[in-house]
Amino acid sequence: MQKKRLGTRRVLGWLLRYGKPYRGLLIVFIVISIVEIFIGLLAPWAMKILVDNVLGSEPVPVWLVSTINAFSLESKFSLLVAVCLAGLLIGLASEIVSLLHTQLQVGIGQRMVLDMQRDLFEHLQKLSLRYHQQSGTGDAIYRIDADAYCVNNIILSGIFPLMSSLLTLALMFVILFQIEWSLALLSLIVMPPLFLTINRYSERLSERTEKVKEMESGIFNLVHEVFSSIKLVKAFSREHYERERFLEQGTKTMKARLRVTFQESLFSFIVSALTYTGTAIVLAVGGWHVLRGTLTIGDLLVVIAYLGSVYGPLASISHTVGNLQGSLTSARRVYETLNLQPETGDAANAVEVGKLRGHLKFENVNFAYTEERPVLRNINFEVEPGEMVAVVGLTGAGKSTLVSLIPRFYDSTSGRVTIDGVDVRNIKLKSLRESISVVTQEPILFSSSVGENIRYGKLNAAQAEIIKAAEAAQAHDFILEMPEGYDTLLGDSGSQLSGGERQRVSIARALLKDAPILILDEPTSSLDSRSESRIFTALRHLMKDRTTIVIAHRLSTIRDADKIIVIDGGQIVGEGKHAELMRENELYRELYERLLQGFGLDAPTNGKILTTVETN
The missing domain is CATH 3.40.50.300 (P-loop containing nucleotide triphosphate hydrolases)
Structure with a gap:
Protein backbone atom coordinates (compact mmCIF):
# COMPACT_ATOMS: atom_id res chain seq x y z
CA MET A 1 0.00 0.00 0.00
CA GLN A 2 1.45 3.35 -1.09
CA LYS A 3 2.04 5.90 1.62
CA LYS A 4 -0.27 8.90 1.36
CA ARG A 5 1.68 12.07 0.63
CA LEU A 6 1.25 15.03 2.95
CA GLY A 7 -0.61 17.95 1.34
CA THR A 8 1.38 21.07 0.39
CA ARG A 9 -0.95 23.39 2.31
CA ARG A 10 -0.51 21.40 5.50
CA VAL A 11 3.27 21.37 5.07
CA LEU A 12 3.37 25.14 4.54
CA GLY A 13 1.18 25.74 7.58
CA TRP A 14 3.51 23.66 9.70
CA LEU A 15 6.65 25.35 8.34
CA LEU A 16 5.29 28.82 9.07
CA ARG A 17 5.27 27.94 12.79
CA TYR A 18 9.05 28.15 12.70
CA GLY A 19 8.69 31.83 11.90
CA LYS A 20 6.67 32.62 15.04
CA PRO A 21 9.70 33.18 17.35
CA TYR A 22 10.99 35.72 14.81
CA ARG A 23 7.78 37.63 14.19
CA GLY A 24 9.47 40.95 14.97
CA LEU A 25 12.30 40.32 12.54
CA LEU A 26 9.87 39.03 9.92
CA ILE A 27 7.80 42.21 10.20
CA VAL A 28 10.95 44.30 9.69
CA PHE A 29 11.86 42.01 6.77
CA ILE A 30 8.44 42.51 5.19
CA VAL A 31 8.63 46.31 5.65
CA ILE A 32 12.08 46.37 4.04
CA SER A 33 10.79 44.18 1.21
CA ILE A 34 7.93 46.63 0.59
CA VAL A 35 10.36 49.58 0.66
CA GLU A 36 12.54 47.69 -1.82
CA ILE A 37 9.53 47.23 -4.10
CA PHE A 38 8.65 50.92 -4.01
CA ILE A 39 12.26 51.93 -4.70
CA GLY A 40 12.17 49.50 -7.62
CA LEU A 41 9.01 51.19 -8.89
CA LEU A 42 10.75 54.59 -8.71
CA ALA A 43 13.91 53.47 -10.50
CA PRO A 44 12.69 53.64 -14.17
CA TRP A 45 11.14 57.10 -13.76
CA ALA A 46 14.52 58.84 -13.76
CA MET A 47 15.20 57.27 -17.16
CA LYS A 48 11.75 58.32 -18.41
CA ILE A 49 12.33 61.97 -17.45
CA LEU A 50 15.82 61.87 -18.98
CA VAL A 51 14.54 60.50 -22.31
CA ASP A 52 11.28 62.44 -22.53
CA ASN A 53 11.99 65.73 -20.83
CA VAL A 54 15.75 66.26 -20.94
CA LEU A 55 16.84 64.66 -24.20
CA GLY A 56 13.39 64.90 -25.76
CA SER A 57 10.87 67.68 -26.07
CA GLU A 58 7.95 66.17 -24.19
CA PRO A 59 6.27 68.51 -21.68
CA VAL A 60 7.24 67.99 -18.04
CA PRO A 61 4.67 65.88 -16.15
CA VAL A 62 2.32 67.91 -13.97
CA TRP A 63 3.43 66.13 -10.78
CA LEU A 64 7.05 67.18 -11.48
CA VAL A 65 6.44 70.88 -12.18
CA SER A 66 6.30 71.96 -8.52
CA THR A 67 9.57 70.14 -7.78
CA ILE A 68 11.31 71.81 -10.72
CA ASN A 69 10.09 75.23 -9.63
CA ALA A 70 11.12 74.65 -6.02
CA PHE A 71 14.71 73.83 -7.02
CA SER A 72 14.86 76.35 -9.92
CA LEU A 73 15.59 73.71 -12.54
CA GLU A 74 14.53 75.81 -15.54
CA SER A 75 17.41 74.80 -17.86
CA LYS A 76 17.74 71.35 -19.37
CA PHE A 77 21.29 71.05 -18.05
CA SER A 78 20.20 71.64 -14.47
CA LEU A 79 17.37 69.17 -14.99
CA LEU A 80 19.88 66.67 -16.43
CA VAL A 81 22.09 67.00 -13.34
CA ALA A 82 19.08 66.67 -11.04
CA VAL A 83 17.79 63.57 -12.84
CA CYS A 84 21.22 61.89 -12.78
CA LEU A 85 21.60 62.75 -9.10
CA ALA A 86 18.12 61.38 -8.37
CA GLY A 87 18.98 58.18 -10.26
CA LEU A 88 22.18 57.86 -8.22
CA LEU A 89 20.34 58.34 -4.93
CA ILE A 90 17.66 55.84 -5.92
CA GLY A 91 20.36 53.33 -6.91
CA LEU A 92 22.27 53.78 -3.65
CA ALA A 93 19.07 53.54 -1.62
CA SER A 94 18.20 50.36 -3.52
CA GLU A 95 21.59 48.82 -2.71
CA ILE A 96 21.38 49.76 0.99
CA VAL A 97 17.87 48.33 1.30
CA SER A 98 18.98 45.24 -0.64
CA LEU A 99 21.88 44.79 1.80
CA LEU A 100 19.53 44.98 4.80
CA HIS A 101 17.08 42.68 3.02
CA THR A 102 19.77 40.06 2.37
CA GLN A 103 21.18 40.18 5.91
CA LEU A 104 17.74 39.80 7.45
CA GLN A 105 16.81 37.01 5.05
CA VAL A 106 19.97 35.04 5.80
CA GLY A 107 19.77 35.73 9.54
CA ILE A 108 16.12 34.68 9.89
CA GLY A 109 16.60 31.72 7.57
CA GLN A 110 19.61 30.34 9.43
CA ARG A 111 17.85 30.73 12.78
CA MET A 112 14.83 28.80 11.53
CA VAL A 113 17.09 26.11 10.05
CA LEU A 114 18.91 25.77 13.39
CA ASP A 115 15.57 25.48 15.20
CA MET A 116 14.46 22.71 12.85
CA GLN A 117 17.82 20.94 13.18
CA ARG A 118 17.52 21.19 16.97
CA ASP A 119 14.02 19.68 16.89
CA LEU A 120 15.16 16.90 14.57
CA PHE A 121 18.27 16.14 16.62
CA GLU A 122 16.28 16.04 19.85
CA HIS A 123 13.48 13.91 18.39
CA LEU A 124 15.79 11.47 16.61
CA GLN A 125 17.51 10.79 19.94
CA LYS A 126 14.13 9.90 21.44
CA LEU A 127 13.25 7.41 18.70
CA SER A 128 13.81 3.74 19.42
CA LEU A 129 16.88 1.69 18.60
CA ARG A 130 14.64 -0.26 16.21
CA TYR A 131 14.05 2.90 14.15
CA HIS A 132 17.76 3.76 13.93
CA GLN A 133 18.70 0.20 13.09
CA GLN A 134 16.18 0.15 10.24
CA SER A 135 16.80 3.68 8.90
CA GLY A 136 20.54 3.89 9.34
CA THR A 137 22.77 6.62 10.73
CA GLY A 138 23.32 8.15 7.29
CA ASP A 139 19.61 8.82 6.92
CA ALA A 140 19.52 10.67 10.25
CA ILE A 141 22.55 12.76 9.22
CA TYR A 142 20.95 13.57 5.86
CA ARG A 143 17.72 14.73 7.48
CA ILE A 144 19.56 17.05 9.88
CA ASP A 145 22.24 18.25 7.47
CA ALA A 146 20.22 18.60 4.23
CA ASP A 147 16.47 18.25 4.78
CA ALA A 148 16.32 20.86 7.56
CA TYR A 149 17.19 23.65 5.09
CA CYS A 150 13.72 23.24 3.61
CA VAL A 151 12.33 25.84 6.04
CA ASN A 152 14.64 28.52 4.63
CA ASN A 153 14.28 27.45 1.00
CA ILE A 154 10.49 27.41 1.09
CA ILE A 155 9.63 30.37 3.30
CA LEU A 156 12.37 32.90 2.62
CA SER A 157 13.50 31.77 -0.84
CA GLY A 158 10.09 30.68 -2.10
CA ILE A 159 7.02 32.20 -0.48
CA PHE A 160 8.39 35.71 0.14
CA PRO A 161 9.84 36.21 -3.38
CA LEU A 162 6.55 34.98 -4.84
CA MET A 163 4.55 37.35 -2.65
CA SER A 164 6.93 40.16 -3.59
CA SER A 165 6.41 39.44 -7.27
CA LEU A 166 2.63 39.43 -6.85
CA LEU A 167 2.69 42.73 -4.94
CA THR A 168 4.96 44.26 -7.58
CA LEU A 169 2.58 42.98 -10.25
CA ALA A 170 -0.41 44.60 -8.53
CA LEU A 171 1.32 47.97 -8.06
CA MET A 172 2.73 47.82 -11.57
CA PHE A 173 -0.70 47.11 -12.96
CA VAL A 174 -2.14 50.18 -11.21
CA ILE A 175 0.62 52.44 -12.58
CA LEU A 176 0.49 50.92 -16.05
CA PHE A 177 -3.26 51.34 -16.08
CA GLN A 178 -2.70 55.07 -15.54
CA ILE A 179 -0.16 55.15 -18.38
CA GLU A 180 -2.00 52.93 -20.89
CA TRP A 181 -4.76 50.55 -19.88
CA SER A 182 -4.26 48.19 -22.85
CA LEU A 183 -0.63 47.56 -21.88
CA ALA A 184 -1.69 46.90 -18.30
CA LEU A 185 -4.10 44.21 -19.45
CA LEU A 186 -1.57 42.73 -21.88
CA SER A 187 0.99 42.43 -19.07
CA LEU A 188 -1.36 39.94 -17.37
CA ILE A 189 -1.84 37.78 -20.46
CA VAL A 190 0.92 35.34 -19.46
CA MET A 191 -0.37 34.78 -15.93
CA PRO A 192 -3.03 32.09 -16.57
CA PRO A 193 -0.78 29.81 -18.68
CA LEU A 194 2.13 30.54 -16.32
CA PHE A 195 0.34 29.37 -13.18
CA LEU A 196 -1.23 26.45 -15.07
CA THR A 197 2.26 25.32 -16.08
CA ILE A 198 3.60 25.76 -12.55
CA ASN A 199 0.72 23.74 -11.10
CA ARG A 200 1.09 20.92 -13.61
CA TYR A 201 4.86 20.54 -13.45
CA SER A 202 5.12 21.07 -9.71
CA GLU A 203 3.15 17.89 -8.95
CA ARG A 204 5.19 15.85 -11.40
CA LEU A 205 8.52 17.20 -10.17
CA SER A 206 7.54 16.66 -6.53
CA GLU A 207 7.08 12.90 -6.96
CA ARG A 208 10.36 12.47 -8.85
CA THR A 209 12.31 14.67 -6.44
CA GLU A 210 11.05 12.58 -3.51
CA LYS A 211 12.58 9.46 -5.06
CA VAL A 212 15.88 11.27 -5.65
CA LYS A 213 15.94 12.39 -1.99
CA GLU A 214 15.53 8.80 -0.83
CA MET A 215 18.37 7.69 -3.13
CA GLU A 216 20.65 10.49 -1.90
CA SER A 217 19.89 9.46 1.68
CA GLY A 218 20.92 5.92 0.69
CA ILE A 219 24.32 7.23 -0.43
CA PHE A 220 24.78 8.90 2.97
CA ASN A 221 24.01 5.56 4.64
CA LEU A 222 26.50 3.74 2.42
CA VAL A 223 29.28 6.29 3.04
CA HIS A 224 28.70 6.22 6.80
CA GLU A 225 28.64 2.42 6.82
CA VAL A 226 31.92 2.13 4.92
CA PHE A 227 33.92 4.74 6.81
CA SER A 228 32.67 3.65 10.21
CA SER A 229 33.97 0.17 9.29
CA ILE A 230 37.08 1.34 7.44
CA LYS A 231 39.35 -0.99 9.43
CA LEU A 232 37.36 -4.01 8.24
CA VAL A 233 37.33 -2.71 4.67
CA LYS A 234 41.11 -2.41 4.70
CA ALA A 235 41.61 -5.73 6.48
CA PHE A 236 39.73 -7.58 3.72
CA SER A 237 41.13 -5.33 0.97
CA ARG A 238 37.62 -4.43 -0.13
CA GLU A 239 38.34 -0.84 -1.22
CA HIS A 240 37.63 -1.69 -4.86
CA TYR A 241 34.42 -3.53 -3.96
CA GLU A 242 33.17 -0.61 -1.86
CA ARG A 243 34.10 1.82 -4.61
CA GLU A 244 32.00 -0.18 -7.05
CA ARG A 245 29.10 -0.24 -4.58
CA PHE A 246 29.38 3.52 -4.17
CA LEU A 247 29.58 4.08 -7.93
CA GLU A 248 26.56 1.86 -8.55
CA GLN A 249 24.45 3.71 -6.01
CA GLY A 250 25.86 7.07 -7.10
CA THR A 251 25.23 6.38 -10.79
CA LYS A 252 21.60 5.43 -10.16
CA THR A 253 21.14 8.60 -8.10
CA MET A 254 22.92 10.72 -10.72
CA LYS A 255 20.68 9.42 -13.52
CA ALA A 256 17.59 10.06 -11.44
CA ARG A 257 18.83 13.57 -10.64
CA LEU A 258 19.56 14.22 -14.35
CA ARG A 259 16.03 13.16 -15.28
CA VAL A 260 14.64 15.58 -12.70
CA THR A 261 16.99 18.32 -13.93
CA PHE A 262 15.77 17.80 -17.50
CA GLN A 263 12.18 18.21 -16.32
CA GLU A 264 13.20 21.35 -14.42
CA SER A 265 14.96 22.75 -17.50
CA LEU A 266 11.98 21.98 -19.70
CA PHE A 267 9.69 23.66 -17.21
CA SER A 268 12.03 26.66 -17.02
CA PHE A 269 12.08 26.90 -20.82
CA ILE A 270 8.27 26.98 -20.96
CA VAL A 271 8.05 29.67 -18.29
CA SER A 272 10.78 31.75 -19.93
CA ALA A 273 9.08 31.38 -23.30
CA LEU A 274 5.83 32.64 -21.78
CA THR A 275 7.52 35.66 -20.16
CA TYR A 276 9.42 36.47 -23.36
CA THR A 277 6.18 36.19 -25.30
CA GLY A 278 4.43 38.51 -22.87
CA THR A 279 7.28 41.02 -23.06
CA ALA A 280 7.31 40.88 -26.87
CA ILE A 281 3.55 41.45 -27.10
CA VAL A 282 3.66 44.39 -24.67
CA LEU A 283 6.71 45.81 -26.46
CA ALA A 284 5.02 45.51 -29.85
CA VAL A 285 1.79 47.13 -28.71
CA GLY A 286 3.70 49.76 -26.73
CA GLY A 287 5.86 50.53 -29.76
CA TRP A 288 2.74 50.88 -31.87
CA HIS A 289 1.37 53.39 -29.32
CA VAL A 290 4.66 55.33 -29.50
CA LEU A 291 4.45 55.42 -33.29
CA ARG A 292 0.89 56.73 -33.02
CA GLY A 293 2.01 59.37 -30.54
CA THR A 294 -0.26 58.16 -27.74
CA LEU A 295 2.68 56.97 -25.63
CA THR A 296 6.13 58.43 -25.06
CA ILE A 297 9.40 56.53 -25.33
CA GLY A 298 9.95 57.16 -21.63
CA ASP A 299 6.58 55.65 -20.82
CA LEU A 300 7.51 52.59 -22.84
CA LEU A 301 10.82 52.31 -20.94
CA VAL A 302 8.88 52.38 -17.65
CA VAL A 303 6.60 49.61 -18.92
CA ILE A 304 9.58 47.46 -19.99
CA ALA A 305 11.32 48.01 -16.63
CA TYR A 306 8.18 47.03 -14.76
CA LEU A 307 7.73 43.90 -16.83
CA GLY A 308 11.31 42.91 -16.04
CA SER A 309 10.78 43.47 -12.32
CA VAL A 310 7.74 41.15 -12.38
CA TYR A 311 8.62 38.57 -14.99
CA GLY A 312 12.20 38.35 -13.71
CA PRO A 313 11.35 36.96 -10.24
CA LEU A 314 8.69 34.68 -11.73
CA ALA A 315 11.17 33.30 -14.24
CA SER A 316 13.76 32.96 -11.45
CA ILE A 317 11.31 30.97 -9.35
CA SER A 318 10.65 28.73 -12.33
CA HIS A 319 14.39 28.06 -12.64
CA THR A 320 14.51 26.92 -9.02
CA VAL A 321 11.13 25.16 -8.92
CA GLY A 322 12.94 21.83 -8.76
CA ASN A 323 14.76 23.02 -5.65
CA LEU A 324 11.46 24.20 -4.20
CA GLN A 325 9.88 20.83 -4.90
CA GLY A 326 12.94 19.19 -3.38
CA SER A 327 12.49 21.41 -0.35
CA LEU A 328 8.83 20.41 -0.10
CA THR A 329 9.92 16.77 -0.23
CA SER A 330 12.48 17.48 2.51
CA ALA A 331 9.79 19.24 4.55
CA ARG A 332 7.53 16.18 4.28
CA ARG A 333 10.40 13.93 5.40
CA VAL A 334 11.13 16.17 8.38
CA TYR A 335 7.43 16.44 9.27
CA GLU A 336 6.97 12.67 9.13
CA THR A 337 10.08 12.14 11.28
CA LEU A 338 9.00 14.65 13.91
CA ASN A 339 5.59 12.98 14.06
CA LEU A 340 7.00 9.51 14.68
CA GLN A 341 6.11 8.43 18.19
CA PRO A 342 8.97 6.96 20.25
CA GLU A 343 8.24 3.32 21.02
CA THR A 344 9.47 3.79 24.56
CA GLY A 345 8.02 7.14 25.55
CA ASP A 346 6.83 8.14 29.00
CA ALA A 347 3.41 6.84 30.02
CA ALA A 348 0.79 9.34 31.17
CA ASN A 349 1.15 8.10 34.76
CA ALA A 350 4.96 7.76 34.66
CA VAL A 351 6.72 8.80 37.85
CA GLU A 352 10.13 10.07 38.85
CA VAL A 353 12.06 7.68 41.06
CA GLY A 354 14.58 8.59 43.69
CA LYS A 355 17.39 6.34 44.84
CA LEU A 356 16.42 2.82 43.76
CA ARG A 357 17.31 -0.25 45.81
CA GLY A 358 17.74 -2.31 42.64
CA HIS A 359 15.23 -5.12 43.25
CA LEU A 360 14.80 -6.39 39.68
CA LYS A 361 12.13 -8.80 38.51
CA PHE A 362 11.09 -10.26 35.11
CA GLU A 363 7.49 -11.54 35.10
CA ASN A 364 6.32 -13.67 32.13
CA VAL A 365 8.28 -11.47 29.71
CA ASN A 366 8.06 -12.09 25.98
CA PHE A 367 9.66 -10.04 23.25
CA ALA A 368 9.72 -10.08 19.45
CA TYR A 369 11.15 -7.66 16.91
CA THR A 370 8.31 -8.75 14.61
CA GLU A 371 5.41 -11.17 15.08
CA GLU A 372 7.24 -13.77 13.00
CA ARG A 373 10.46 -13.33 14.95
CA PRO A 374 10.11 -14.11 18.68
CA VAL A 375 13.32 -13.53 20.62
CA LEU A 376 12.42 -14.02 24.29
CA ARG A 377 9.78 -16.43 25.60
CA ASN A 378 8.26 -16.56 29.07
CA ILE A 379 11.21 -15.05 30.95
CA ASN A 380 10.86 -15.18 34.74
CA PHE A 381 13.59 -14.42 37.26
CA GLU A 382 14.30 -12.16 40.20
CA VAL A 383 17.44 -10.33 41.34
CA GLU A 384 17.72 -9.09 44.90
CA PRO A 385 19.37 -5.74 45.62
CA GLY A 386 23.16 -6.06 45.61
CA GLU A 387 23.20 -9.40 43.80
CA MET A 388 25.45 -10.07 40.84
CA VAL A 389 23.75 -12.17 38.17
CA ALA A 390 25.61 -13.69 35.21
CA VAL A 391 23.63 -14.38 32.04
CA VAL A 392 25.19 -17.09 29.87
CA GLY A 393 24.23 -18.72 26.62
CA LEU A 394 25.31 -19.31 23.05
CA THR A 395 25.68 -16.37 20.71
CA GLY A 396 22.21 -15.39 19.50
CA ALA A 397 20.41 -16.86 22.50
CA GLY A 398 18.87 -13.48 23.43
CA LYS A 399 21.17 -12.30 26.23
CA SER A 400 21.71 -8.74 24.94
CA THR A 401 18.04 -8.36 24.12
CA LEU A 402 17.11 -9.45 27.64
CA VAL A 403 19.26 -6.83 29.37
CA SER A 404 18.09 -4.19 26.85
CA LEU A 405 14.60 -4.44 28.33
CA ILE A 406 15.80 -3.09 31.69
CA PRO A 407 16.69 0.45 30.53
CA ARG A 408 13.84 0.20 27.99
CA PHE A 409 15.90 0.25 24.83
CA TYR A 410 12.98 -1.95 23.84
CA ASP A 411 9.66 -2.67 25.56
CA SER A 412 8.53 -6.21 26.21
CA THR A 413 5.82 -7.54 23.92
CA SER A 414 4.02 -8.98 26.94
CA GLY A 415 4.70 -9.42 30.62
CA ARG A 416 6.60 -6.82 32.60
CA VAL A 417 9.96 -5.85 34.04
CA THR A 418 9.87 -4.22 37.48
CA ILE A 419 12.40 -2.39 39.61
CA ASP A 420 11.53 -2.14 43.31
CA GLY A 421 8.04 -3.35 42.39
CA VAL A 422 7.41 -0.58 39.80
CA ASP A 423 6.91 -1.49 36.13
CA VAL A 424 9.76 0.16 34.22
CA ARG A 425 7.17 1.45 31.73
CA ASN A 426 5.67 3.50 34.56
CA ILE A 427 8.99 5.18 35.40
CA LYS A 428 10.01 8.28 33.47
CA LEU A 429 12.69 7.31 30.98
CA LYS A 430 15.25 9.88 32.10
CA SER A 431 14.76 8.90 35.74
CA LEU A 432 15.00 5.20 34.89
CA ARG A 433 18.15 5.49 32.79
CA GLU A 434 19.83 7.77 35.32
CA SER A 435 19.54 4.82 37.71
CA ILE A 436 21.32 2.39 35.37
CA SER A 437 24.95 2.25 34.28
CA VAL A 438 25.75 0.37 31.08
CA VAL A 439 29.05 -0.91 29.72
CA THR A 440 28.50 -2.17 26.19
CA GLN A 441 30.22 -5.10 24.53
CA GLU A 442 31.99 -2.79 22.07
CA ALA A 515 24.00 4.07 39.58
CA PRO A 516 22.22 1.44 41.72
CA ILE A 517 21.93 -0.95 38.75
CA LEU A 518 24.85 -2.04 36.56
CA ILE A 519 24.55 -3.75 33.20
CA LEU A 520 27.88 -5.14 32.04
CA ASP A 521 27.64 -6.55 28.51
CA GLU A 522 30.80 -8.67 28.43
CA PRO A 523 32.80 -5.77 29.90
CA THR A 524 36.15 -7.57 29.96
CA SER A 525 36.00 -9.19 26.53
CA SER A 526 38.72 -6.83 25.23
CA LEU A 527 41.05 -7.14 28.22
CA ASP A 528 43.91 -9.45 29.05
CA SER A 529 43.60 -11.70 32.11
CA ARG A 530 45.71 -9.41 34.29
CA SER A 531 43.67 -6.28 33.53
CA GLU A 532 40.46 -8.27 33.85
CA SER A 533 41.43 -9.44 37.32
CA ARG A 534 42.29 -5.91 38.46
CA ILE A 535 39.03 -4.50 37.09
CA PHE A 536 36.85 -7.11 38.73
CA THR A 537 38.59 -6.42 42.03
CA ALA A 538 37.45 -2.81 41.65
CA LEU A 539 34.02 -3.85 40.44
CA ARG A 540 33.45 -5.99 43.52
CA HIS A 541 33.65 -2.84 45.66
CA LEU A 542 31.31 -1.03 43.29
CA MET A 543 28.81 -3.91 43.25
CA LYS A 544 28.20 -3.71 46.97
CA ASP A 545 24.55 -2.76 47.52
CA ARG A 546 24.07 -2.58 43.74
CA THR A 547 22.27 -4.93 41.41
CA THR A 548 24.59 -6.11 38.64
CA ILE A 549 23.66 -8.01 35.48
CA VAL A 550 26.64 -9.35 33.55
CA ILE A 551 26.50 -11.00 30.14
CA ALA A 552 29.29 -13.45 30.80
CA HIS A 553 31.73 -15.03 28.37
CA ARG A 554 34.55 -15.50 30.89
CA LEU A 555 35.01 -18.05 33.64
CA SER A 556 35.93 -15.45 36.25
CA THR A 557 32.63 -13.65 35.70
CA ILE A 558 30.62 -16.84 36.06
CA ARG A 559 32.37 -18.06 39.21
CA ASP A 560 31.88 -14.73 41.04
CA ALA A 561 28.15 -14.52 40.29
CA ASP A 562 25.57 -14.86 43.07
CA LYS A 563 23.21 -16.35 40.50
CA ILE A 564 23.66 -17.67 36.97
CA ILE A 565 20.91 -17.63 34.36
CA VAL A 566 21.29 -19.92 31.35
CA ILE A 567 19.46 -18.88 28.16
CA ASP A 568 18.93 -20.96 25.04
CA GLY A 569 16.61 -20.12 22.17
CA GLY A 570 15.21 -17.11 24.02
CA GLN A 571 14.15 -19.18 27.04
CA ILE A 572 15.62 -19.68 30.50
CA VAL A 573 16.78 -23.29 30.66
CA GLY A 574 18.69 -23.06 33.92
CA GLU A 575 19.06 -20.87 36.99
CA GLY A 576 21.19 -21.19 40.10
CA LYS A 577 24.75 -21.12 41.39
CA HIS A 578 27.72 -22.53 39.55
CA ALA A 579 28.03 -25.79 41.47
CA GLU A 580 24.30 -26.46 41.24
CA LEU A 581 24.17 -25.90 37.49
CA MET A 582 27.24 -28.03 36.89
CA ARG A 583 25.40 -30.93 38.49
CA GLU A 584 21.95 -30.40 36.97
CA ASN A 585 22.18 -28.48 33.68
CA GLU A 586 23.71 -30.18 30.65
CA LEU A 587 23.87 -27.01 28.52
CA TYR A 588 25.58 -25.02 31.25
CA ARG A 589 28.06 -27.82 31.79
CA GLU A 590 28.91 -27.81 28.10
CA LEU A 591 29.22 -24.00 28.00
CA TYR A 592 31.52 -24.04 31.01
CA GLU A 593 33.68 -26.77 29.52
CA ARG A 594 33.99 -24.79 26.29
CA LEU A 595 35.18 -21.76 28.19
CA LEU A 596 37.54 -23.89 30.24
CA GLN A 597 39.12 -25.22 27.04
CA GLY A 598 39.42 -21.69 25.57
CA PHE A 599 36.60 -21.97 23.02
CA GLY A 600 34.05 -19.25 22.38
CA LEU A 601 30.30 -19.63 22.62
CA ASP A 602 29.47 -19.30 18.94
CA ALA A 603 28.51 -22.93 18.29
CA PRO A 604 28.41 -26.33 20.02
CA THR A 605 31.41 -28.67 19.76
CA ASN A 606 29.88 -32.04 20.57
CA GLY A 607 27.51 -32.20 17.61
CA LYS A 608 24.43 -31.41 19.67
CA ILE A 609 21.99 -29.01 18.07
CA LEU A 610 21.09 -26.14 20.37
CA THR A 611 18.29 -23.74 19.49
CA THR A 612 19.31 -20.11 18.93
CA VAL A 613 17.54 -17.08 17.63
CA GLU A 614 18.89 -14.12 15.74
CA THR A 615 18.90 -10.77 17.44
CA ASN A 616 19.59 -7.28 16.26
Missing part, protein backbone atom coordinates in the same frame (compact mmCIF):
# COMPACT_ATOMS: atom_id res chain seq x y z
CA PRO A 443 33.40 0.31 23.84
CA ILE A 444 31.69 3.49 22.61
CA LEU A 445 33.83 6.60 22.93
CA PHE A 446 33.56 10.11 21.53
CA SER A 447 36.32 12.02 19.74
CA SER A 448 36.67 14.44 22.69
CA SER A 449 39.25 14.14 25.48
CA VAL A 450 39.70 11.15 27.79
CA GLY A 451 38.40 13.21 30.71
CA GLU A 452 35.29 14.32 28.81
CA ASN A 453 34.55 10.72 27.85
CA ILE A 454 34.65 9.65 31.49
CA ARG A 455 32.72 12.74 32.63
CA TYR A 456 29.89 11.67 30.28
CA GLY A 457 28.77 9.38 33.13
CA LYS A 458 28.29 12.39 35.41
CA LEU A 459 28.33 15.74 33.65
CA ASN A 460 29.01 17.82 36.77
CA ALA A 461 31.79 15.56 38.09
CA ALA A 462 34.90 17.18 39.53
CA GLN A 463 38.33 16.22 38.22
CA ALA A 464 39.06 14.29 41.42
CA GLU A 465 35.98 12.12 40.83
CA ILE A 466 37.07 11.41 37.26
CA ILE A 467 40.54 10.37 38.40
CA LYS A 468 39.08 8.14 41.14
CA ALA A 469 36.83 6.36 38.61
CA ALA A 470 39.78 5.93 36.21
CA GLU A 471 41.91 4.46 39.00
CA ALA A 472 39.16 1.97 39.89
CA ALA A 473 38.94 0.95 36.22
CA GLN A 474 42.75 0.53 36.01
CA ALA A 475 42.86 3.35 33.43
CA HIS A 476 44.64 6.12 35.37
CA ASP A 477 48.21 4.97 34.67
CA PHE A 478 47.94 4.72 30.88
CA ILE A 479 46.00 8.01 30.75
CA LEU A 480 48.87 9.80 32.51
CA GLU A 481 51.27 8.40 29.90
CA MET A 482 49.30 10.07 27.10
CA PRO A 483 50.62 13.41 25.69
CA GLU A 484 48.04 15.64 27.38
CA GLY A 485 46.91 13.26 30.11
CA TYR A 486 43.19 13.55 30.75
CA ASP A 487 42.97 16.35 28.15
CA THR A 488 44.25 14.16 25.30
CA LEU A 489 41.83 14.03 22.37
CA LEU A 490 40.97 10.45 21.42
CA GLY A 491 40.07 10.86 17.75
CA ASP A 492 37.19 9.10 16.02
CA SER A 493 35.67 6.45 18.34
CA GLY A 494 38.77 6.55 20.55
CA SER A 495 41.04 5.39 17.72
CA GLN A 496 44.21 6.37 19.62
CA LEU A 497 43.54 3.74 22.28
CA SER A 498 43.85 -0.03 22.20
CA GLY A 499 40.76 -2.18 22.60
CA GLY A 500 41.51 -2.85 26.25
CA GLU A 501 42.19 0.82 26.97
CA ARG A 502 38.92 1.85 25.33
CA GLN A 503 37.07 -0.69 27.43
CA ARG A 504 38.65 0.58 30.65
CA VAL A 505 37.67 4.18 29.84
CA SER A 506 34.15 2.92 29.20
CA ILE A 507 34.12 1.13 32.56
CA ALA A 508 35.43 4.27 34.29
CA ARG A 509 32.50 6.17 32.83
CA ALA A 510 30.05 3.64 34.28
CA LEU A 511 31.82 3.73 37.64
CA LEU A 512 31.56 7.51 37.75
CA LYS A 513 27.80 7.38 37.16
CA ASP A 514 27.45 5.47 40.45
